[in-house]
Amino acid sequence: MSMDVQKRRNRERLVYVLAVILMIIRVDIWWWGEEMPLVVFGWINVPMLYQFGIWVAGFALVLYTVKYIWVDEQ
Amino acid sequence: MSTQVIAVLSSLALYMVIIVGIGIYSSRFSRGTMEDYHMGSRDFRTIVLFSAVFGANISAVTLAGVPGGAYHVGWVMWPYFASSWAWATPLLFYTVGSRSWVLGKKFGYMTVAEVVGGRWKSPTLAVVISLMLIFYTVPYLMTGLLGAGRTLEALTEGFVSLNVGMVIVAAAVLVYLLLGGMRGAAWVNTFQTGIFIVGAVAIFIVIAAALGGPAEATRRVMADYPELISRSRMPWQQFFSYGVIVALSPIVFPQLFMRLLTGKDPKTLKQTMCIYPVPAFLMMFLMATVGMWGRTAIPGLEGAESDAILPMLLIQFTPIWMMGLLGAAAFAAMMSTMDSQLLSVTTMITRDFLTRSRLKDASDATMVRISRVLVLVLTLVALILGFLNPIGIIKIIEFSLSGFACMLAPVLAALYWKRCTSQAALWSVVASQVCLWSFEMGLLPASWRFNFLSGLPAIVVGVVVLVAVTYVTPAPQDEGTREYFAIFDKTTP
Numbered sequence: 001m002s003m004d005v006q007k008r009r010n011r012e013r014l015v016y017v018l019a020v021i022l023m024i025i026r027v028d029i030w031w032w033g034e035e036m037p038l039v040v041f042g043w044i045n046v047p048m049l050y051q052f053g054i055w056v057a058g059f060a061l062v063l064y065t066v067k068y069i070w071v072d073e074q
Numbered sequence: 075m076s077t078q079v080i081a082v083l084s085s086l087a088l089y090m091v092i093i094v095g096i097g098i099y100s101s102r103f104s105r106g107t108m109e110d111y112h113m114g115s116r117d118f119r120t121i122v123l124f125s126a127v128f129g130a131n132i133s134a135v136t137l138a139g140v141p142g143g144a145y146h147v148g149w150v151m152w153p154y155f156a157s158s159w160a161w162a163t164p165l166l167f168y169t170v171g172s173r174s175w176v177l178g179k180k181f182g183y184m185t186v187a188e189v190v191g192g193r194w195k196s197p198t199l200a201v202v203i204s205l206m207l208i209f210y211t212v213p214y215l216m217t218g219l220l221g222a223g224r225t226l227e228a229l230t231e232g233f234v235s236l237n238v239g240m241v242i243v244a245a246a247v248l249v250y251l252l253l254g255g256m257r258g259a260a261w262v263n264t265f266q267t268g269i270f271i272v273g274a275v276a277i278f279i280v281i282a283a284a285l286g287g288p289a290e291a292t293r294r295v296m297a298d299y300p301e302l303i304s305r306s307r308m309p310w311q312q313f314f315s316y317g318v319i320v321a322l323s324p325i326v327f328p329q330l331f332m333r334l335l336t337g338k339d340p341k342t343l344k345q346t347m348c349i350y351p352v353p354a355f356l357m358m359f360l361m362a363t364v365g366m367w368g369r370t371a372i373p374g375l376e377g378a379e380s381d382a383i384l385p386m387l388l389i390q391f392t393p394i395w396m397m398g399l400l401g402a403a404a405f406a407a408m409m410s411t412m413d414s415q416l417l418s419v420t421t422m423i424t425r426d427f428l429t430r431s432r433l434k435d436a437s438d439a440t441m442v443r444i445s446r447v448l449v450l451v452l453t454l455v456a457l458i459l460g461f462l463n464p465i466g467i468i469k470i471i472e473f474s475l476s477g478f479a480c481m482l483a484p485v486l487a488a489l490y491w492k493r494c495t496s497q498a499a500l501w502s503v504v505a506s507q508v509c510l511w512s513f514e515m516g517l518l519p520a521s522w523r524f525n526f527l528s529g530l531p532a533i534v535v536g537v538v539v540l541v542a543v544t545y546v547t548p549a550p551q552d553e554g555t556r557e558y559f560a561i562f563d564k565t566t567p
Contacts, residue, residue, distance in 0.1 A: 019165060023321065026157045027314045033306040038296065042289030045303065051153035058161025059351045065168050066344045 011069050015061050022061075026054045078394050079233045085398020086226070089269075089405065090246045093262045097250020100258035107438045111255035111445055112184055112421045118336045120345040122260050126336065127346055128353060129263035129410030130329040131163070132270065133214075134221025135471050136357050137404040141365025142381035148295070148302025152362035154313060155320055160354035162321035167347045170325045170482075171334040173489045173562050175343060178335040180561060185418075186331050186485060187426045193488035193558060194496035194550070197430065202503055203481065204426035207328050210477040211419050215452070216459040217470050218412035219244060221381065222405055223460065228385035229401045240460045243405065244453050247413050252446050256336065259413040266406035271353050273403020276396075277384070278360040281367065284391035291367040302366050311525035316472065319529040323478035326485060328422055329414035412456075420448040473514065476529025480506035483536045487544075492559055495550060498543035506536030 028050055036045040109115055118126060144151035177183050183192060186207060191200025219240040226239035234242070250258045285291035292303075301307050324330050337343045361384070368383040371390065375383065384404060388397045424445050428434075433441070483506070484499035512518040513528035523531050 015165070019162060023158060023162070023317060024314075026153065026317060027310050029310050032310045033304050035296075035300050035304045038289070038292055038303075043292035047305070048149060048153075051157045054153070054157040055160055055351070055355050058157070058165075059355075062161055062164045062347060062351055065165060066348055070168050070172055070340070070344060 008069050008071070011064075015065055015069065018061055019058070022054055022058055026051065075233065076231070078389070078397065079230045081394040082226075082229045082398045082401055083234075085395075085402055086405065089402040090242075093265065093409070094246060094249045096262045096265060097254045097258040100250070100254035100261045103257060104255065106442060108424070108441050108445075109182070109438075110257070111442045112417065112424070113332070114256040114260055114336050116178070116336050117338050118260060118342065119338055120342045120349075122264050123333070123337045123342050124346040124349050125264035125267040126260040126333045126414070127330060128350060129267045129407075130327070130333055130414035131324055131354075131411070132267075132357060132407045133411035134217045134408045136361055137270070137274075137384060137407045138221035138224065138381040139217075139471060140358060140361045141368065141384045142378070144302075144362040144365030145369050145375060145380035145383050147307040148299070148305060148366050149362055150305040150308050150313065151365065152358040154308075154316055154358075154362075156355045156358040158317035158321040159324065160358065161351045163324045163354075164347045164350040166322070166325040167334060167343060167350070170331075170485060170489060171343055171347075172340065174331065175335055175337060175340065176561055184332060184335065185422050185425050186326060186328060186481070187422065190484055190488040190499065191426075194499065195554065196496040196500075199484075199496050199500050199503075200426055201430075202500060203484070204422050206477065206481060206503060206507060207326070208419050208422055210474045211328055211415050212452070212455065213459065213470050214474045215412060215415040215419070216456045218408045218415070219456055219460040222408040222412075224382045225385045225401060225404045225408075228382040229389065229397060231389070237461055240457055243409060243412075244457055247409050247416065248450065248453055251413050251416055251449055255442075255445075256332075256417060259417055260333070260336070262413065263410045266410040267353075269406040270403045270410075271357065273406070274357050274360045277388070277403065278364055280392050280396065281364050281387050285367055285371060288363075291370070294370040295366055299369050302369060309525050312527060315526040315530035318533070319472075319475050319479045319527060322482045322533070323475040326478045326481045328418035329411070332418050332421060333414065416449050416452055416456075419452055420445050423448055472527060472529075476510055476527060476532060477507070479529055480510060480532050480536050483533070483540050487540055489562075491544070492555060493549050494540065494544045495547040497547045498540050501543045502536045502540035505539040506532045509535040 028047055031047045031050070036047055038045050040049065104110060105115060140151050140155070143154075174183070174189050177189055177192070181192060183189050185204065187200040187204035190203050191197060222243040223236040223239035226234050226242070227236045250262050254261065282288050282291060285294075296303050334343065337346070364387065365380070365383050368387050372383065372386050385401065388401065424441055428441070428444065433444070436444075481503065484502050487494040487499055487502075509518070510528050510532035513520070513523060513531070
């Protein structure tokens with residue numbers, strides 16, 4: 001196995017591990033059921049921002065995969 | 075007939091004329107082959123591919139189910155989808171899509187069953203998988219008709235009944251699908267995707283302005299229905315399990331899987347993957363927020379009645395001319411999924427069943443004619459199911475999605491696991507489906523799933539059985555397996 005393939009395989013594993021972690025921590029049980037104040041623009045609270053952050057992190061994984069893992073020689 | 079009804083029907087008529095026109099125009103490019111009718115000759119570029127894939131995934135769930143659900147449980151409906159599905163599904167475009175696309179190019183595969191069955195050269199496995207996918211696609215297909223019918227009924231204040239609305243929408247989809255096949259559907263989807271993304275943004279802005287701005291609308295919800303802000307109406311276990319299900323299932327949707335294979339080259343797939351998360355997040359955020367605001371504006375809706383909250387808000391808060399336009403956005407989202415589902419089920423029946431029967435030697439022209447008849451029959455089946463006007467859209471979707479998500483393990487095993495055997499894949503499908511159905515029918519006590527949706531333990535059972543049976547059956551040693559995996563050497567690590 002070439003160094004390049006091994007490197008991409010390691011990156012691929014990292015992406016999947018991070019994806020699983022994101023799927024788990026998106027459940028913010030520490031805030032669940034709490035009435036949080038609407039702190040941003042008067043209509044967005046911290047749990048909403050947290051969920052948005054999860055989406056941003058997930059999107060970053062998608063972009064990373066396209067740029068560093070998926071090659072298309074064929 | 076009121077001015078409102080005339081405006082809505084006129085806008086809808088204009089919209090229908092445009093999509094049927096696109097369908098007719100696309101038929102000029104038809105090559106009359108199975109490959110062309112079902113896969114658009116696999117030459118779609120990025121914008122068409124993205125629209126076809128995204129349109130296949132944005133459905134009545136987004137324009138009716140999500141606002142309807144947010145009406146009862148609050149803003150949590152947008153991360154219910156957006157913080158998992160919106161990025162995890164595109165990630166699976168790489169995991170499943172990249173390898174399946176290569177197989178599609180090399181062997182002419184069109185369906186999930188062909189990819190999985192082809193891996194082990196097992197017709198039995200292919201047939202079982204195809205049957206399960208058809209079984210779960212049909213109720214999902216019906217939700218599109220139901221959502222469109224309810225929207226039209228609400229926008230016309232009952233002038234067009236639910237059943238008549240469903241017939242009108244089904245007829246329009248039939249026209250461009252019968253004429254243009256995959257190419258017609260994909261071109262129409264490109265127009266529809268533009269319409270529903272722009273329409274969703276417009277709906278949000280108009281409703282927000284009418285309710286005194288986002289801050290005022292949300293403050294009212296906070297004051298009158300604080301549980302919609304605190305998320306106490308949805309158990310976190312449901313949020314977690316649905317996140318897993320909704321992330322894992324779309325890649326196995328026959329309509330989405332097939333469309334991934336229509337890309338011209340890997341570059342178009344990659345670009346689609348990069349674009350997808352942004353509108354996916356946007357649509358869910360906008361529609362759930364509007365649905366939640368609807369609780370204070372139009373209180374008192376019970377159960378599935380809230381699926382029509384969007385058209386109700388449009389009637390109450392938008393000018394008449396705009397109502398029709400925004401109603402068209404809702405139809406665009408629902409119809410784009412319906413057409414892809416109809417075509418994908420037709421493709422599965424022709425490819426996974428008819429080509430294995432006495433019709434295997436039939437000409438392409440004959441098979442295309444048969445495909446068109448199947449599209450017609452399936453539309454009638456969906457209509458009949460829709461006439462029964464069953465439970466809320468989200469409930470139907472949750473069940474269908476769970477069924478699809480259970481199919482991912484054998485698909486991944488087929489694409490990545492050399493040691494895995496066909497028996498393991500088959501038993502994984504059977505065990506996970508038995509588990510899912512046992513929970514849904516009450517044969518297994520609900521306490522055994524610890525508040526998680528039935529789909530989650532079913533997925534776990536499927537994976538456990540897959541691994542266990544793999545190691546108690548002899549490893550595949552044939553040359554075919556080695557050749558199969560050698561195909562991917564240059565594309566994925």
